[in-house]
Amino acid sequence: MPEVLAMDFAEEIETEPAIVLEDLVFARGGRRLVDRLSMTLGPAGVTALMGPNGAGKSLTLRLIAGLIEPDRGQVRFAGGDPAPQEMALVFQKPVLLRRSVRANLDHALKTYGVPRRERAGRLAELLALGQLESLAERPARVLSGGEQQRVAMVRALVAGPRYLLLDEPTVSLDPQATAAIEALVSRAVADGARVILVTHDRGQAQRLADDIRFLHKGRLVEAASAARFFRAPQSAEARAYLAGELLL
Amino acid sequence: MQDFGAAFVEAFALIVNFDAQLAEIIGLSLRVTLSAVVIACVIGLPLGALLAVTRFPGRGLVVAVISGLMGLPPVVVGLGVYLLLSSAGPLGVLQLLYTPTAMIIAQAILVTPIVAALTRQVIDDLHIEYDELLRSLGSSRMETVATLLWDARYSLLTAALAGLGRAFAEVGAVMIVGGNINHVTRVMTTAIALETSKGALALALGLGIILVCLSVLINAGLMGLRRTAERMAYA
Numbered sequence: 001m002p003e004v005l006a007m008d009f010a011e012e013i014e015t016e017p018a019i020v021l022e023d024l025v026f027a028r029g030g031r032r033l034v035d036r037l038s039m040t041l042g043p044a045g046v047t048a049l050m051g052p053n054g055a056g057k058s059l060t061l062r063l064i065a066g067l068i069e070p071d072r073g074q075v076r077f078a079g080g081d082p083a084p085q086e087m088a089l090v091f092q093k094p095v096l097l098r099r100s101v102r103a104n105l106d107h108a109l110k111t112y113g114v115p116r117r118e119r120a121g122r123l124a125e126l127l128a129l130g131q132l133e134s135l136a137e138r139p140a141r142v143l144s145g146g147e148q149q150r151v152a153m154v155r156a157l158v159a160g161p162r163y164l165l166l167d168e169p170t171v172s173l174d175p176q177a178t179a180a181i182e183a184l185v186s187r188a189v190a191d192g193a194r195v196i197l198v199t200h201d202r203g204q205a206q207r208l209a210d211d212i213r214f215l216h217k218g219r220l221v222e223a224a225s226a227a228r229f230f231r232a233p234q235s236a237e238a239r240a241y242l243a244g245e246l247l248l
Numbered sequence: 249m250q251d252f253g254a255a256f257v258e259a260f261a262l263i264v265n266f267d268a269q270l271a272e273i274i275g276l277s278l279r280v281t282l283s284a285v286v287i288a289c290v291i292g293l294p295l296g297a298l299l300a301v302t303r304f305p306g307r308g309l310v311v312a313v314i315s316g317l318m319g320l321p322p323v324v325v326g327l328g329v330y331l332l333l334s335s336a337g338p339l340g341v342l343q344l345l346y347t348p349t350a351m352i353i354a355q356a357i358l359v360t361p362i363v364a365a366l367t368r369q370v371i372d373d374l375h376i377e378y379d380e381l382l383r384s385l386g387s388s389r390m391e392t393v394a395t396l397l398w399d400a401r402y403s404l405l406t407a408a409l410a411g412l413g414r415a416f417a418e419v420g421a422v423m424i425v426g427g428n429i430n431h432v433t434r435v436m437t438t439a440i441a442l443e444t445s446k447g448a449l450a451l452a453l454g455l456g457i458i459l460v461c462l463s464v465l466i467n468a469g470l471m472g473l474r475r476t477a478e479r480m481a482y483a
């Protein structure tokens with residue numbers, strides 16, 4: 001464990017945790033890519049996972065989503081493992097089916113078991129939500145990078161998930177589209193979702209996140225409320241990251 | 249060489265007049281080959297896709313065997329189906345030997361490994377891309393296979409085409425199990441072999457030209473479809 005591990009769980013102590021990561025280890029090729037990672041996340045709100053490239057942020061999201069198995073440790077959810085429609089993941093590189101935008105959303109609804117007669121109405125709502133109406137019939141794979149990210153984001157919201165895992169969801173979006181995605185995130189939180197957001201965008205973390213988990217080389221180096229993290233980062237790694245220095 | 253020239257002229261006359269016998273042979277060829285390819289796709293597409301998405305002990309061996317079967321010699325398949333269907337064979341009671349059905353069975357056996365092996369390759373690549381998404385959505389194995397087959401449909405045309413080419417050109421298997429009986433089991437390839445051996449070069453050549461044209465046309469049509477789809481970025 002790192003020496004400097006500043007903890008500030010003021011807002012979480014009062015509530016039951018929704019997700020608990022216990023001593024997670026994920027190793028490949030003799031290297032611990034995620035190294036004894038433990039954290040506790042409350043029921044609703046936004047936690048930002050920050051840290052330099054290769055810190056293990058995307059791997060952590062995959063571990064939480066159950067897409068990869070930890071070599072050690074476990075992820076526990078309040079009320080047991082969530083059903084697929086209760087948890088949605090937006091990948092760092094959007095994965096869209098070779099179909100129209102509408103068919104991509106419909107595929108998710110269908111896989112979640114939404115009956116056909118309910119899907120048409122739901123689709124119209126979702127397209128409106130993501131301002132995707134004009135793109136609905138376009139093949140998803142010819143859309144611009146930012147448009148694809150919007151489709152992936154809306155697809156993650158099709159079932160109103162309890163847990164929303166977002167891996168740099170606005171990385172290639174223009175300011176207006178970024179604001180639209182951030183509005184969707186805030187709305188999901190208002191509906192009671194627990195969001196884990198990976199971002200390198202300090203402004204975005206300050207706008208959205210309640211608290212920050214800062215990772216470095218697979219380890220949790222700092223956990224603090226967003227306000228405190230940006231005002232007075234405790235660890236040398238976080239200070240260097242925020243100052244824009246290269247962390248190796 | 250003079251004979252050759254005359255044969256050419258006669259062949260074109262047969263084609264232009266759309267000779268009844270010629271039409272019958274072409275019709276049967278298309279029926280047998282297309283039926284065999286449809287059967288091979290019904291079996292080979294899901295089989296190849298399942299092989300791509302499942303991991304089980306011995307999977308590598310199954311994949312290797314199916315790839316190996318792509319090069320099955322048609323006469324050997326013909327012989328196998330012959331033994332199966334001959335009156336002394338286990339399926340002899342069905343009395344299928346020397347019928348178009350027997351020919352369809354033999355060609356389906358030839359083509360299925362081709363479709364399955366090529367499907368596995370195509371689906372493998374797509375599966376790598378879709379795997380985490382589909383698992384995060386909670387797709388069952390069957391839903392995964394269905395999604396992958398649907399999204400790869402235009403690429404899979406190539407697999408069907410390869411099978412079609414093989415069945416169309418093949419003569420050994422249909423000769424053995426069909427017997428090249430006039431008006432019953434005579435198809436283009438067996439007719440060409442027969443007419444050539446009889447010295448009736450005109451009919452043989454006419455059939456040959458049509459065979460080549462048909463296979464070029466079918467290929468061009470399906471490739472065109474695929475390219476259009478790719479342009480629309482569905483593929």
Ligand SMILES: Nc1ncnc2c1ncn2[C@@H]1O[C@H](COP(=O)(O)OP(=O)(O)OP(=O)(O)O)[C@@H](O)[C@H]1O
Nearest residue numbers: 028029033051052053054055056057058059060092
């Ligand atoms: N399956 C794997 N096998 C081996 N190494 C891997 C594997 N997946 C990830 N890694 C390595 O683990 C480290 C952490 O990867 P991860 O994708 O979690 O980084 P990240 O924090 O999301 O970085 P970025 O900000 O660049 O997205 C990287 O060094 C990466 O090369």
Ligand SMILES: [Mg+2]
Nearest residue numbers: 057058092167
């Ligand atoms: Mg990442």
